[in-house]
Amino acid sequence: MELNNKIKINQNIVLAICLILAIVFSIIQLVKSAAPNPGHSWSEVGDEGTEALPANRGGTGQTSLTANSVSLGNDTNPVQLVAPGTSGNVLTSNGTTWQSAAPSILSGTLVLLYSNETDVTVNNSNAENNFTGKNWTMNIPPSTYTYYLLEAEVSFNAGNNINRNVSVNWRFNEGTSLIKAYNWRQQQSNISGIATGISLAATLTVLINNSLPANANLKLSGTMNNANLNTQMTAHSFRVYGIR
Numbered sequence: 369m370e371l372n373n374k375i376k377i378n379q380n381i382v383l384a385i386c387l388i389l390a391i392v393f394s395i396i397q398l399v400k401s402a403a404p405n406p407g408h409s410w411s412e413v414g415d416e417g418t419e420a421l422p423a424n425r426g427g428t429g430q431t432s433l434t435a436n437s438v439s440l441g442n443d444t445n446p447v448q449l450v451a452p453g454t455s456g457n458v459l460t461s462n463g464t465t466w467q468s469a470a471p472s473i474l475s476g477t478l479v480l481l482y483s484n485e486t487d488v489t490v491n492n493s494n495a496e497n498n499f500t501g502k503n504w505t506m507n508i509p510p511s512t513y514t515y516y517l518l519e520a521e522v523s524f525n526a527g528n529n530i531n532r533n534v535s536v537n538w539r540f541n542e543g544t545s546l547i548k549a550y551n552w553r554q555q556q557s558n559i560s561g562i563a564t565g566i567s568l569a570a571t572l573t574v575l576i577n578n579s580l581p582a583n584a585n586l587k588l589s590g591t592m593n594n595a596n597l598n599t600q601m602t603a604h605s606f607r608v609y610g611i612r
Contacts, residue, residue: 423447440466478517481508482586482608489602490592501603503587510580513610518576520588521604523569524552536601537591540574542584548574 421427422444429446433439437449438459450459453468460469482504502520510516524536536552550572588606592599 420446438466477612479513479610479612480607481506481516481610483605484607485605487602487604489600490590491600501588501590502606503585504606504608506580506582506584506586506608508610509582510578510584512578513612514578515611516576516578516580516586517609517611518547518574518586518588519605519607519609520572521569522572522588522590522602523567523604524592524601525567526599534599535591535593536568537593538572539587539589539591540572541587541589542580543587547576548572 420429420431423429423442423446424444428439429442430449434449434451437451440448440450442448448465450466450468454470456470457468458471459466460471484502484504488501501522518540520538520540522538524534526534538550538552540547540549550570552568586608588603590601590603592601
């Protein structure tokens with residue numbers, strides 16, 4: 369009788385152990401089935417430390433990234449790296465990619481290279497009248513400065529100018545090449561006997577880089593068309609500055 373009881377007890381222990389093993393096995397299978405699917409075989413990832421994970425698998429295609437560099441996308445190719453470059457540089461677009469470049473700001477010293485403050489005036493011209501108000505031939509290499517600033521004070525006066533639409537044009541030129549043009553147009557009254565004169569004055573400026581030719585001749589010129597009595601245009605000054 370005791371033997372039978374012992375046998376029954378041993379059978380219960382064995383069944384309990386089997387049940388526990390079955391539960392553990394089921395849990396392991398559930399955990400394995402819940403693991404995320406990477407979308408590829410893990411053998412395709414590459415050996416850690418020896419291969420670069422390509423961009424089409426979520427990597428950079430680089431085995432290492434240079435410290436402090438900026439990463440740029442490069443389709444499925446390895447990412448490109450842009451180093452900081454010179455101190456003070458900024459990340460700048462050239463329309464195709466990005467590069468480290470100096471910021472485009474004017475922070476240098478302004479140097480007066482040429483100044484002519486004598487008035488040059490043209491009066492009462494009914495036909496187109498082109499004149500060179502001021503000019504200066506550069507006596508330094510253009511590369512001496514990063515930029516050049518051209519400045520002129522000019523005015524136009526039409527007094528008692530009845531029934532005429534007067535056109536005035538001011539131009540900055542380098543030789544025969546136009547740098548910048550400014551156009552003024554005054555429309556007069558058509559009522560005889562009414563004085564409708566008008567005066568216009570302005571400071572004209574234009575900024576150019578140092579790509580000028582050697583011995584560049586910088587000019588301020590003007591044209592007045594369809595003018596009448598008491599009409600004049602005047603170039604009061606012409607100045608050239610260099611910016612380092």
